[in-house]
Amino acid sequence: MSDAATKTPSPLTEQERHARFRLARTENVGPVTFRQLLRRFGSGQEALLALPDLARRGGRAKALRIAAADVVDQEREAAEKLGARDLHFGAAGYPLPLAAIDDAPPFFYLLGNPDLVGRDCIGMVGGRNASVAGKGFARKLAADIGRAGYAIASGMARGIDTASHEGSLETGTIAVLAGGVDIVFPPENDGLYRSLIEKGAVISEMPPGMQPLARHFPRRNRIISGLSLAVVVIEAKRKSGSLITARRAAEQGRSVFAAPSAPMDVRGAGCNDLIRDGATLIQIVDDVLQDLPPSNAVGLPFGPATGFSDPPAAIPSEPDDGTIAVIHERVEHGLSSTPVAVDALIRELRLPAPLVNAVLLEMELAGRLSRHPGGFISR
Numbered sequence: 001m002s003d004a005a006t007k008t009p010s011p012l013t014e015q016e017r018h019a020r021f022r023l024a025r026t027e028n029v030g031p032v033t034f035r036q037l038l039r040r041f042g043s044g045q046e047a048l049l050a051l052p053d054l055a056r057r058g059g060r061a062k063a064l065r066i067a068a069a070d071v072v073d074q075e076r077e078a079a080e081k082l083g084a085r086d087l088h089f090g091a092a093g094y095p096l097p098l099a100a101i102d103d104a105p106p107f108f109y110l111l112g113n114p115d116l117v118g119r120d121c122i123g124m125v126g127g128r129n130a131s132v133a134g135k136g137f138a139r140k141l142a143a144d145i146g147r148a149g150y151a152i153a154s155g156m157a158r159g160i161d162t163a164s165h166e167g168s169l170e171t172g173t174i175a176v177l178a179g180g181v182d183i184v185f186p187p188e189n190d191g192l193y194r195s196l197i198e199k200g201a202v203i204s205e206m207p208p209g210m211q212p213l214a215r216h217f218p219r220r221n222r223i224i225s226g227l228s229l230a231v232v233v234i235e236a237k238r239k240s241g242s243l244i245t246a247r248r249a250a251e252q253g254r255s256v257f258a259a260p261s262a263p264m265d266v267r268g269a270g271c272n273d274l275i276r277d278g279a280t281l282i283q284i285v286d287d288v289l290q291d292l293p294p295s296n297a298v299g300l301p302f303g304p305a306t307g308f309s310d311p312p313a314a315i316p317s318e319p320d321d322g323t324i325a326v327i328h329e330r331v332e333h334g335l336s337s338t339p340v341a342v343d344a345l346i347r348e349l350r351l352p353a354p355l356v357n358a359v360l361l362e363m364e365l366a367g368r369l370s371r372h373p374g375g376f377i378s379r
Helices: 014-024 031-041 044-057 069-082 114-118 132-147 160-168 187-199 216-227 241-251 266-276 285-289 321-334 342-349 353-365
Strands: 085-088 107-112 121-126 151-154 173-176 201-204 228-234 255-258 370-372 376-378
Touching (some): 014 031, 014 069, 014 085, 031 044, 031 353, 069 107, 085 114, 107 187, 114 201, 121 160, 121 241, 132 151, 132 160, 132 285, 151 160, 160 173, 160 187, 173 187, 173 216, 187 201, 216 228, 216 241, 228 241, 228 266, 241 255, 241 266, 321 342, 321 353, 342 376
Parallel strands (some): 151 173, 173 201, 228 255
Antiparallel strands (some): 085 107, 107 201, 370 376
């Protein structure tokens, strides 16, 4: 383990915490760009100052909409009234497995027990329209995994998610919400939500009061898998959101387990596909426990990207404007509407990775680049 991996996070000053809130809520600043800005400039405050020029260099004509200080203040006050904590990427209390993923949330809100996000977690997800048998299996498996010392992370959806939380309420469970940390969805889980706040934890990267939208659920799913050493899938049909969680888990280097279903039961067809494609078949808790990776196997991402006391990562040999223009042209020519891996683009262009990433960052701030799961990008 490197020296950087053993460093204690530096406390964030109030000014830096406020700057990171504004940075994360700024137009076109997604989780990947947020992380790159911290790596490049060393702090949220310096990154905020650099945003207008970066967006202009990326080809943006109108001014970038930077989150206003008073709007951020209102969001923080709303969270404070709820009693919610905010845990920031690179600061104490932020879960290390989650920090290890490329698109870790810049911060998230938490209601309940903050110690739970520091424990080794197993994600459990599955179908909303689950059978009685499937929910019973999820409930028992979650309880057994909990008794083995692991917390359970799930999404508080109907069906398997609900059963997984119910089975692990007494041993430790975390609900990751697609809406604000104060929004109960589905509404019938109000009782479970209150129990989670009392005995477990509820987290969300969304502002308080935000209702969940369809596009929020895939983002929520990558946090469930990111928190976890492994993900268990039960009774997931084909093209379900649970399979998105499983795919993100695999991309993040996590183990994927799936419970088999009868061939004619469409509710478990997605699980059977996962097993066919290499997921570990499980029937009892020992099938999960014996194949779990060590708790530090997901890696410790400490260093400049997390905002610790390391110097910012400068771009070597800052090129002149003419050279930058040529690099921009080559990068833009290499991109299309079809997503491509960033690493593949860098290899094809035969340009230094820091320069290519700097151009991509500027293009994203200008609104001319889309990022996709798994490190893919497109115009």
